[in-house]
Amino acid sequence: MRYFAHLFCIWLCVGIASAPCLAQTPATNPAGATDRLPHIHVDVKAKRITVECEALNVTIPLEFFCVTNGGNEHESVLRTPAKPSDIHFALLMLGLTPGEPATYVPSKQMWLPPHGPPLHIRCQYKFNGRAMDVPAYRMMRSIKTRNEMPAAVWVFDGSRVMPDGLYAADMTGYVVSICNFDLTMIDVPKMVSNSNETLEWEYNPDLVPPKGTAVTMVIEPAPASEATTQPAGISAANFNPGPGLSGYAPAATQPGGK
Numbered sequence: 001m002r003y004f005a006h007l008f009c010i011w012l013c014v015g016i017a018s019a020p021c022l023a024q025t026p027a028t029n030p031a032g033a034t035d036r037l038p039h040i041h042v043d044v045k046a047k048r049i050t051v052e053c054e055a056l057n058v059t060i061p062l063e064f065f066c067v068t069n070g071g072n073e074h075e076s077v078l079r080t081p082a083k084p085s086d087i088h089f090a091l092l093m094l095g096l097t098p099g100e101p102a103t104y105v106p107s108k109q110m111w112l113p114p115h116g117p118p119l120h121i122r123c124q125y126k127f128n129g130r131a132m133d134v135p136a137y138r139m140m141r142s143i144k145t146r147n148e149m150p151a152a153v154w155v156f157d158g159s160r161v162m163p164d165g166l167y168a169a170d171m172t173g174y175v176v177s178i179c180n181f182d183l184t185m186i187d188v189p190k191m192v193s194n195s196n197e198t199l200e201w202e203y204n205p206d207l208v209p210p211k212g213t214a215v216t217m218v219i220e221p222a223p224a225s226e227a228t229t230q231p232a233g234i235s236a237a238n239f240n241p242g243p244g245l246s247g248y249a250p251a252a253t254q255p256g257g258k
Contacts, residue, residue, distance in 0.1 A: 055078060104236065120219075
């Protein structure tokens, strides 16, 4: 049922103008490719979407890899003019079914990590006159050691549909996180606090181009061999979620996140 709720919400977000175009290029067509979603290219045959972005070069610890224009740009590697609901719809066109963001289970006093189809993310851009094609994780490095982030896989957790029917990531601007948030669309498949004192990554100036440089973010399903079963979770007594992770209580959660 959650899948159909998301699908209905995304159709609403795409809007009347997009619907006829998508009908002309159905996701069931194995050779289909479309640019009908603004700032996004969908290649169904190649099982790939590309998203127009820009580099940011922020100087504080990171919480996101990508946010929307005007969102939490001060703590992200990239920003994008694309709507998260459109990116979500593009991933649906590839045949992916979203999982669920990090969730708190009061009856067990347990945090369950984000889960969903595994994703690879890489970026294409020009840097010092060279054409670059770099895994997203390499564009971040440790604040303490300056070592690149180890190889990482993200998951399509799908954000949430709020009680008022709006797609949450459209409101927060959270596209790709590197620590857990209630309403992000793509997250890491483990519990990672967004509390400021736990943040450990910064942008990698050796690989991230100057601020404002056009970057194409490529999102692809990861091989089935990289899919992991959902971890058992962490006791609430042993985990500080940070202010951006409440576990989502529909009656109390206010859109906008941290």
